[in-house]
Amino acid sequence: MLRSQNTHADPKNSKDDPETHSAFQFSDWDDLKAFQAIFDSAPYGVLITNSNGEIEAANARVLDMFGYEETELIGNTVEMLVPARSRSGHVRQREAYRRNPSARAMGAGRDLTGQRHDGIEFPLEIGLNILDAPSGQKTCVTVIDITQRKRIELQLRDTRAQLEEFCYVASHDLRSPIRGVANLLEFLREDIAEKPRAELMHHVDRMAHRVENVERLITDLLAYARAGKREAATDTISLPELIAWTIELEDPPETFEIVVDVPSATFTGSATALGTVIRNLLANAIRHHDREEGRIEVRGWFEGSHCVIEISDDGPGIPAAAHDRIFRLFQRLNARKAEGSGLGLALVRRLVEGHGGTISLRSPDGERGATFRIEWPRFARTDHDD
Numbered sequence: 018m019l020r021s022q023n024t025h026a027d028p029k030n031s032k033d034d035p036e037t038h039s040a041f042q043f044s045d046w047d048d049l050k051a052f053q054a055i056f057d058s059a060p061y062g063v064l065i066t067n068s069n070g071e072i073e074a075a076n077a078r079v080l081d082m083f084g085y086e087e088t089e090l091i092g093n094t095v096e097m098l099v100p101a102r103s104r105s106g107h108v109r110q111r112e113a114y115r116r117n118p119s120a121r122a123m124g125a126g127r128d129l130t131g132q133r134h135d136g137i138e139f140p141l142e143i144g145l146n147i148l149d150a151p152s153g154q155k156t157c158v159t160v161i162d163i164t165q166r167k168r169i170e171l172q173l174r175d176t177r178a179q180l181e182e183f184c185y186v187a188s189h190d191l192r193s194p195i196r197g198v199a200n201l202l203e204f205l206r207e208d209i210a211e212k213p214r215a216e217l218m219h220h221v222d223r224m225a226h227r228v229e230n231v232e233r234l235i236t237d238l239l240a241y242a243r244a245g246k247r248e249a250a251t252d253t254i255s256l257p258e259l260i261a262w263t264i265e266l267e268d269p270p271e272t273f274e275i276v277v278d279v280p281s282a283t284f285t286g287s288a289t290a291l292g293t294v295i296r297n298l299l300a301n302a303i304r305h306h307d308r309e310e311g312r313i314e315v316r317g318w319f320e321g322s323h324c325v326i327e328i329s330d331d332g333p334g335i336p337a338a339a340h341d342r343i344f345r346l347f348q349r350l351n352a353r354k355a356e357g358s359g360l361g362l363a364l365v366r367r368l369v370e371g372h373g374g375t376i377s378l379r380s381p382d383g384e385r386g387a388t389f390r391i392e393w394p395r396f397a398r399t400d401h402d403d
Contacts, residue, residue, distance in 0.1 A: 062160035068153060070094040070111050082162055084134035095158070100132045118147045118156070131160070140167050197227045252288035256317050256324070257281055259288060263296045269303050272310045279317035284324060284395035290368050291393055295326070297365050298389050302330035323374070324395045329388040335380040343378075369393065 056063060062079035066072055072090045080087060083098055090097070095111070096104040131141040144159040201224045205217060256279040264275055295315070302313050314329045335343060344366045369376045373394045380387035 062162075064095065064158040064160065065148070066095055066156045066158060068115055068155075070096070070108070073155070079160060082133075082160065083131065089134075098131055100130055100138055103130065114145065114156075118145075118154070131162075139164050195227075195231065198224050201227075252286060253283050254286050254288050254291065255281070255283050256326075259292055260295060260315055263292050263299065267296055267299050267303070269299070269313075270309075273303060273306075274310075274312045275299075275315065276312070277315045279315065279326070280319060282319070284319075286324075286393065286395060287372060290372055294365050294368050294391060294393075295328070297362070298328045298391075301362060302328065302332060302387075306330065306332040308332075319395065320392070322394060323392040326391045326393065327388055328391075329386060331386050334382075334385050335378065335387050337380070337382050344376075365389075 056074070057077045059076055059078060062082050063074075063076045064072055064079055065074035071092055071094055075085075075087060075090045079085075080090075083090075094108075096107055099107050129141050129143060130138050132138050140163050142161045142163050146157040146159075148155040148157050201220050205220050208220075209217060257277070260277050260279060264277075269275060299313065299315075303311070312331045315326065316329075317324065317326045319325070344362050366376055369391055375392045377390045378387060379390070
């Protein structure tokens with residue numbers, strides 16, 4: 018609380034009133050009111066503490082930031098604003114600062130953790146300045162909630178990691194098929210005058226196949242890059258129609274049986290994203306199957322606010338030790354046997370989680386078959402559950 022020293026301007030004040038011995042004393046009541054207005058309207062939190070670390074003044078931003086009333090702060094030490102586990106260390110730091118005080122600008126030193134009245138913790142940054150007042154030396158503490166900054170820093174770290182992943186692709190996965198095309202072109206150059214047309218066409222077909230692999234990898238990379246951006250849920254999704262379209266697009270071998278059992282009720286969401294997830298899981302089941310004939314089951318139902326979809330196959334199964342690894346970028350369990358960019362399941366997880374859903378895998382060791390379970394938010398339903 019800030020008080021005026023002019024007892025004529027503020028009749029409540031007198032030399033016997035302890036409130037006149039606060040952090041600052043003003044000779045003019047108008048000066049006090051002007052300072053109080055500036056103090057409370059500051060865009061950051063401001064605390065005034067005495068040499069014992071007791072809070073003598075706190076502006077409106079501090080009260081809002083920490084969720085306290087002014088009367089709950091005044092007279093208590095600043096340690097009430099940090100988590101219990103940090104208080105003893107904070108006392109030592111405060112004592113060290115009192116013995117050797119100096120101004121510390123915002124951003125200098127390490128970040129701290131604050132604790133609100135309701136127990137919620139948040140990152141903050143402080144600046145310190147020494148003030149000489151008639152009642153003794155004070156410390157002006159400026160406080161900024163840096164929650165948003167930390168969130169942005171995490172997003173930037175994620176973006177940097179993704180860029181590093183893409184650089185890896187450019188230097189490794191893309192280089193390999195391009196080198197193969199270059200080698201085949203060299204073979205053609207050497208053999209074009211001597212080899213029969215059938216053998217030359219075989220080289221051409223192999224080149225076309227490798228070019229298709231490059232195109233697929235680039236397409237998957239673009240889809241992966243966009244997967245973290247959640248699309249607006251504007252499509253009315255009919256699971257039977259979406260899955261039928263996905264199966265037609267994937268064009269599975271005639272020797273594979275695909276059984277679909279999903280509800281006809283519709284819901285609102287991103288049909289493109291969910292369709293991409295289902296298509297990649299179907300492609301994964303077909304591509305990694307170890308037999309000419311196979312069976313894939315697609316089942317779906319509604320649970321609360323989610324649409325649950327399970328895609329099961331009767332393939333060789335996935336070892337438990339690989340369950341986490343298969344969702345990482347560029348992971349293939351049988352790289353020499355199965356074609357693909359190594360992005361399929363990484364893309365699936367990124368899409369599902371980017372749209373607020375979850376994905377899990379069941380594939381017991383020693384047994385055939387694997388089941389991927391998707392829980393996809395259905396947002397606004399347009400009719401009732403079946």
